[in-house]
Amino acid sequence: MLGSGLLCAGLVLTGCSSGSGSDRPELKVDGAFMPQPVSDMAAAFLTVSNTGGADKLTSVTSTLSDDVTIHESKDQRMRKVSGFDIPAKGRLDLERGGNHIMLMGLKKQPKDGERISLRLHFEKSDPIKVELPVKPPTYNPAKH
Numbered sequence: 403m404l405g406s407g408l409l410c411a412g413l414v415l416t417g418c419s420s421g422s423g424s425d426r427p428e429l430k431v432d433g434a435f436m437p438q439p440v441s442d443m444a445a446a447f448l449t450v451s452n453t454g455g456a457d458k459l460t461s462v463t464s465t466l467s468d469d470v471t472i473h474e475s476k477d478q479r480m481r482k483v484s485g486f487d488i489p490a491k492g493r494l495d496l497e498r499g500g501n502h503i504m505l506m507g508l509k510k511q512p513k514d515g516e517r518i519s520l521r522l523h524f525e526k527s528d529p530i531k532v533e534l535p536v537k538p539p540t541y542n543p544a545k546h
C-alpha cells in the first residue's frame with residue numbers, strides 16, 4: 403500500500419484539510435448479483451472492500467423498486483437494519499444466508515441473464531452505482 407498520506411497531499415481541495423486523509427474510505431464493489439426473483443421480492447448480494455478508513459452502508463436505491471432495505475439474517479430470520487459497518491481496511495460481505503439487500507414490490511421481475519442497477523449510499527463516500535447480473539434462483543458463488 404503506497405502511503406495514503408502522499409495521495410492526500412494532492413487532494414487538499416476535496417476534503418483532506420483535517421489532516422486525517424488516511425481516514426478516507428476507499429471503497430470497491432465486486433461480486434454483485436441478484437438471484438432471479440420468484441415473486442415480487444428480490445435479494446441482492448455483493449462485497450464492498452475498503453482499502454481506506456471506516457465507512458458505513460446506509461441505504462440502497464434502485465429503479466426496480468421503491469422499497470429497498472438492508473437486512474441482516476440471524477437465527478433464520480431477517481431483520482431490517484439502519485446500516486452495515488464497513489471496517490477500515492476490511493470488507494462488508496452481503497451473501498446468501500447472511501446480510502443482504504432486499505427489494506420489495508418489484509416493478510418488473512428481471513430474468514436470468516438480464517442486468518439491474520443499484521445505487522449504494524454511504525455515510526462518508528459518494529454513492530456507488532452497481533450493475534448486477536441476474537443469476538439463476540439457486541446461484542451461490544463460493545467467495546472465500
Ligand code: CU
Pocket residue numbers: 473480481502503504
Ligand atoms: Cu431480507
